[in-house]
Every structure is written in C-alpha cells, then in structure tokens.
Amino acid sequence: MVGLTGGMGCGKSTAAARFAERGFRRLDADQVVRDELLPSPEVAAAIRDRLGPSMLAADGSVRRDRVAGKVFKDPAALAWLEELLHPRLLERWRGMVAASPGTAFIVEVPLLFEKGLENWFDFTVCVTTDSESQLRRLEQRGIPRDQARERISQQLPLARKCELADHVLLNDGTPEFLREQVDALADRLLNSQPDRPAGRIHVSPP
Structure with a gap:
C-alpha cells in the first residue's frame, strides 16, 4: 500500500489518477470523509x-x-x-x-506525515511544486490567496514532507512531465517487495 501526500494544489489527485491508470486501486481520504463520514x-x-x-x-x-x-x-x-x-x-x-x-493501493492522504500515518504504508510519495504554482492552482479552485496561505500554514512545510517521503514527484512542468514520473515510479513500486523498500528515491524521467 502506497501513501500519497503533498501540499494543497500540488497535484496529488492528478498523480493518483495516473497511478490508477497504471493498475493501482485509488483511495482518496478526503472523498471518504466527504461521501461516507460526514453524511x-x-x-x-x-x-x-x-x-x-x-x-x-x-x-x-x-x-x-x-x-x-x-x-x-x-x-x-x-x-x-x-x-x-x-x-x-x-x-x-x-x-x-x-x-x-x-x-496495490494508492491512498491520498493530505496529512499523512502530520498525523504520523507513514507506518501504515509500504512506501510514501510526496507530490511537490513551487509556491506560485501552488497558489495559482488554488485560486483556480476558487480559494483566495489569503485563505490558501492560511490553510497551507496548517500543514507541514513541503520541504519537510519531501524529506520524509520515500519518493518525490515534481509537478512544476507539463502534465506529461508528471505522468512520466508517475509511470516510472509505478513500475518500480509494482515490482518492489514491501519488506525490501527501494529507499528514498527522487524519480525523474530520462
């Protein structure tokens, strides 16, 4: 089971959708809360x-x-x-x-490290991006910048999440750039044994 995290607006859902296309079963913690727990x-x-x-x-x-x-x-x-x-x-x-x-599960958990849930997973993945891209994407969702900054401040800094994660995906470029990274990592994770972790690896396309 792979835990997927990252900051708001970094592209977790985009990465998770691609993992699902590559054979993982996708679970979204926020969706479970929204569709099952809050009702x-x-x-x-x-x-x-x-x-x-x-x-x-x-x-x-x-x-x-x-x-x-x-x-x-x-x-x-x-x-x-x-x-x-x-x-x-x-x-x-x-x-x-x-x-x-x-x-093979890919589980989106925004507060994975904040809540100490890393031991629930065989591997952890962090999706990261630069601050300006993050704020711009949140604005496109209708979240004003001041509110976005307030919510981001409630989370662990992205740099620290990247340090804690086993694997890091960069979402600073094109959608194709992120897909290529996910594809390379999906192949590696599907072929890895849970009791023999591949270690912290920064995955980039060739």
Missing part, C-alpha cells in the same frame, strides 16, 4: 453539538463550507474534528484493504 448521522450530530447548529443544513447534512471556514481559523476546533474523523477513516481503510488482499 453519518452520528458525525453530523457531533459536529452540531461541538461547532453549533449553523454547521448543518435544513435537512441535517453537514455544511462543509461552514465547517472548513470555522476550523481553519480555530486550531482547537480543527484538532477536535480530526480526532472525530481520523479513527473512523482508518477503520474504513482497514476494511477496504482486508477485503482486497494482494491489491
């Missing part, structure tokens, strides 16, 4: 009780935009939300992996 009545009730009724829509569903706006300005609220969601997320992973023995 849970138990989780919604906990968010209402802790963060206030304004966090829920009229139908009882969680207003993700309001929750994000609150917790990214309140470290204590963010820590509480992570403590609520992360054990449930890890339980989902256990079930998925146990149900598909022998499958």
